[in-house]
Amino acid sequence: MTFGDSTRSVRAGSASPGQPGQPFLPGPVFAAPYHLDPVAGPQPGVDGYGRTDNPTLRALESAIGDLEGGECVAFSSGMAAVSAVLLALLRPGDTVVVPADGYFLARAFAQESLPGVRVLLAPTAGPYPSFDGVQLVLLETPANPGLDVCDIASLAAQAHEAGALVAVDNTTPTPLGQRPLELGADLSVASASKALTGHSDLVLGYVCATSSELAGRLRTWRARTGGVPGPFEAWLAHRSLGTLDLRLRRQSENAAAVAELLAGRPEVSSVRWPGRPADPAYRIASRQMRRIPGIVTFTLPSKAHVDAFLTTSELIAAATSFGGLHSSADRRAQWGDDAPEGLVRLSCGIEDTQDLVADVTAALDAAARTAA
Incomplete structure (x- = not known):
């Protein structure tokens, strides 16, 4: 059965059917280390350390992934998510296109913190440069704060023809307002601090990817750099999705x-x-x-x-x-x-x-x- 937006939001990331005696949304699991097998040590699929393993975080990522239509990797803030995309996917000698009128800190980060990477600025409403020789195109639509909009499907097709990946900042519309991955983007990145969670009580970010390979690169980056959300923030975010x-x-x-x-x-x-x-x-x-x-x-x-x-x-x-x-x-x-x-x-x-x-x-x- 195909459910509507409100039903999908309420049930996103929830186990079905529910188990008798269990809450609708389990409470946050607070742990840095977990018990390991004293002989075998760490085992695949068994939580071992909180920076990489947490059931509360996995539940949130499952929920956001359900709504975005991709594999989700959550981060400690929206800027942590944006910077992960730029730093994990670009190398010296690469070229990236970023919005000239998007969130100014994302633009500043790209221009100041990507050694050896050529940064091209393009207005959200265009015109856009040629994507030949470009490795990543970052879009933000609607742009913040000017609210210009670009055609994701058309730009994604042009970028892919040139061999570039496309990431879309989906903070302002949320996945109920816009689904960049369905429109051809490879990545949907957002600050979940804002409309997605909507209660002005947490700081969180995420990236959703169309491929497990891209999600895996971001997950490895997060594990190595430490920008992981806390379990309480993850639980608050999941709780907020229902409304x-x-x-x-x-x-x-x-x-x-x-x-x-x-x-x-x-x-x-x-x-x-x-x-x-x-x-x-x-x-x-x-x-x-x-x-x-x-x-x-x-x-x-x-x-x-x-x-x-x-x-x-x-x-x-x-x-x-x-x-x-x-x-x-x-x-x-x-x-x-x-x-x-x-x-x-x-x-x-x-x-x-x-x-x-x-x-x-x-x-x-x-x-x-x-x-x-």
């Missing part, structure tokens, strides 16, 4: 309403949300994505205007990251991102839509009076 569909649905509804409100405000010079027919990314996003995430990016006239907006709002917390239950926003320029002073990335939470719209309206009105 993923419900959370994303409300966040997307809220983003649609907020984007329409912002588009009608005279002080807002730009609004980006790929679900709006007027958005430049709408055509590709509506074809490629299964749902549009709850992120809206917009531009106010100045830093002072943003400050007044965030200070006045009752429902929007000033915070970085995104995808949580609570609506939050940050002014991207404060992080050293290459962004206009008034650019705001707003992450819509799961508040009642009418309450959030009313709050954003009131905060914008108050900010306009203050700026005047």
